[in-house]
Amino acid sequence: MALMDFIKKQFIDIIQWTEDDTDTMAWRFPMAEMEIQNGGSLTVRESQMAVFINEGVVADVFGPGTYKLTTQTLPVLTYLKNWDKLFESPFKSDVYFFSTRQKLDRKWGTPNPVTIRDKDFGMVRLRAFGIYAFHLTDPKAFHTTVSGTLERYTSEQLEGQLRNTIVGHISDIFGESGVPFIDMAGNQEEFGKALKAKLDPMFQAYGLSLDSLNVQNISLPEELQAMLDKRIGVNMMGGMQAYTQFQTAEAIPLAAANEGGLAGLGAGVGVGFGMGQQIAGAMAGSLNPAAAAPAAAASPTPAAAPVSADEIVASIEKLHGLVGKGILTQAEFDVKKAELLKKLG
Secondary structure, X not given: OHHHHHHHOOEEEEEOOOOOOOOEEXXXXXXXXXXXXXXXXXXXXXXXXXXXXXXXXXXXXXXXXXXXXXXXXXXXXXXXXXXXXXXOOOEOOEEEEEEOOOEEEEEEEOOOOEEEEEOOOEEEEEEEEEEEEEEEOOHHHHHHHHHOOOOEEEHHHHHHHHHHHHHHOHHXXXXXXXXXXXXXXXXXXXXXXXXXXXXXXXXHHOOEEEEEEEEEEEEOOHHHHHHHHHHHHHHHHOOHXXXXXXXXXXXXXXXXXXXXXXXXXXXXXXXXXXXXXXXXXXXHHHHOHHHHHHHHHHOOOOOOOOOOHXXXXXXXXXXXXXXXXXXOOHHHHHHHHHHHHHOOO
């Protein structure tokens, strides 16, 4: 009976892996109930490595080449199997192939903004993204820490862990650098190098080599970016005072196009002719800042400009329109009207 079982058995003469995709990183050779023939052939192609596993223990590791399986080519397995002489019978062993192809253009990015302390803006939230490349270098470490006994292990199964690890070190790199956000765009290459240096040991522990890591973009969330753009605009105008003057000058044509002109603008917002005087002063300062500075120094509290009869009449008409719209009561209109008529002298 034992002889018949032996005759029925199928034996493996050639062990090889023809990769049919670029995603598989580890693949177990299908042994089924078959055994490996003594003197059989192992073919490991370029960009591959092969590992023999004996009862869960990593034995012999092979790089690219063609090998005849003997006690000389399988020294560790020979020791584990206690082959004290040349073995002549078939043997059972798990064989795994590993792809050492470089995995290129792998994306990483922060799914949520990372909060850091910035010397210019205080606490800010940053986004960052980029690409990285890696390849498998140590099949023994990869088998024992990552792929295990799975029949097939792909880079897609691994990349979630790798991306999260990269993102987890982003805040450390930004915090340790001390570089303000404004200057980060010019330091992306340095950030990438620093981040790679932090991640190299982790990749090595998985049996991988991190070949490159690039930071392609560092940005603020949209709402913070809008605030930064406004601040940049203020600085380009020469500061907050110049920016206010510019905003006022921009508002004058809009006010003039409305009913009642500049006087109507003042009455409509309930600040009377004081607003008109402020607008005129801001406009004068923006058109001739050199002349405005000495005047301000000589007279800290300038006197109100005289008001013409036409402006007073226009303001009264504007106020009366507000009564019709229900914005002012008749009593409020009468009080304001009396104040304006006094200005006619």
